[in-house]
Amino acid sequence: MKKLKRYRFFFILLLGLLLIAFMNQAIAMTTVQLTGKSILDMLFLLPPIFILVGLLDQWIKKESLIRYMGEKSGIYGVFFTLSLATVAAGPLYIAFPIAVLLLKKGASVRYIVFFLGAWSTVKLPVLVYEFTSFGPKFTLIHICFGLVFYYLTGILFEKIYGQQKLLKADITKEI
Amino acid sequence: MINGIILYTIAIIYLGISFTKDKYKTKAALLSSWKMFHNVLPDLLAIMLFVGLALSLLTPSLISSIIGENSGLLGIIYSTLIGSIALVPSFIVFPLGHTLVQNGAALPQVAVLMSTLMSVGLTTLSMEQKTFGRSFAYARNISAIIMSLLFALIIWVVMT
Structure with a gap:
């Protein structure tokens, strides 16, 4: 439960996206594309940076x-x-x-x-x-x-x- | 993309050196990296989704019409507001700014927009507060807004 609570903003925004999808599908589609791309970018960039920070912390x-x-x-x-x-x-x-x-x-x-x-x-x-x-x-x-x-x-x-x-x-x- | 490859190469090389020197330290390092990742993930996902929403609602042509050549002080205020919401990396910001200028946005307004996009983050404020405490997070964001406005002023005086 505590873990889910940390994702509450994400779920609220997801709900907002769902509402938009009902009103205007084109905007919802661009949102999904833009968000997906930036999430992939981040998942790609973050691990090596955090590994380096972790190593620096130790050494x-x-x-x-x-x-x-x-x-x-x-x-x-x-x-x-x-x-x-x-x-x-x-x-x-x-x-x-x-x-x-x-x-x-x-x-x-x-x-x-x-x-x-x-x-x-x-x-x-x-x-x-x-x-x-x-x-x-x-x-x-x-x-x-x-x-x-x-x-x-x-x-x-x-x-x-x-x-x-x-x-x-x-x-x-x-x- | 090239940035990523360089980063991965550096990280893997150092990880290898660290592993040959001390297994336990390396393990501890990886564990703390994982915890850091785990801690920022919820905030990051929310930020990404928010930025995605904001960018699909505010198209470049719409922004350009709000902060056009004759938008003046009001345009500066709008750009500061729009720019302060999200924190966007510079490799996205400069292409975006370029598109805006080509669509008819004025240079000082675009300057303040780009600068605040990179340095002021209301969406990431909760994350920044958790890291440095409330007072420092607010002060840093305010100083970044001041920097962006002064920068726009200089651009306006020198380049228009």
């Missing part, structure tokens, strides 16, 4: 991550965070479990905010696409402004939120 020592992303890591931390965030593919919610792991291993809040911001702004695999469809000027403004903004936000958030405060829920445990 990376807290001390070494603090050196790369801790409070005193400086410019090194910026580059390390940036390369971590821009290489990975996928929507931002995949980055949440990764961010929690980094926090757990001693990364500072500043770089976590910067990591999430960079993840949602710069993606090396799609950079070419942004460049060709919106032009170099647009792309450059987007990237430079985004990164500077999120770095400053990170500094601000670091003052507000402590590391421990953000670690209330451990995602590697069963809810």
Whole structure:
């Protein structure tokens, strides 16, 4: 029962889809197609990412991550965070479990905010696409402004939120 | 697709290295990966279905007509609202934005739409709250909205 309860939003939406299917079959069909495709995409992308996160959790020592992303890591931390965030593919919610792991291993809040911001702004695999469809000027403004903004936000958030405060829920445990 | 193949290759290589070094650690790692997957699955399925519904109801031509050249501030507000609902990965967002511009949508409005689609997620907010706590999740989303609006402003000043 508890397990089913976690799927309640999914079932509510499914009910909504059923209602739409009665009114307009074409829209329902596109929904099923779009949803099916994105679910397949996710099922394809998620397992390797979670396996890597699981491995990192076991193998990376807290001390070494603090050196790369801790409070005193400086410019090194910026580059390390940036390369971590821009290489990975996928929507931002995949980055949440990764961010929690980094926090757990001693990364500072500043770089976590910067990591999430960079993840949602710069993606090396799609950079070419942004460049060709919106032009170099647009792309450059987007990237430079985004990164500077999120770095400053990170500094601000670091003052507000402590590391421990953000670690209330451990995602590697069963809810 | 290529992204996926690269990811799988990297994951399998590291998994192999880890396995030859320490069987038990590898087993523990896989177990925690499975738990993570298990924990996000219900939320993910709901999000996917919601995004599917939203995208089939809001077709590119409909969105373009809402946020066209003369839509001004109202257009910006609409794009912020539409963009804030779902979290969509960038490899879908940029092609979508391109289609919108070709259908007659204005650049600053599309900029704010794309930026909020990638960084602000009301649908994923419950998931984000579970991960970081309520206050941080709200603050992060608000900061992302501010970033998107400022970005649109810069685009409007510089490029139109």
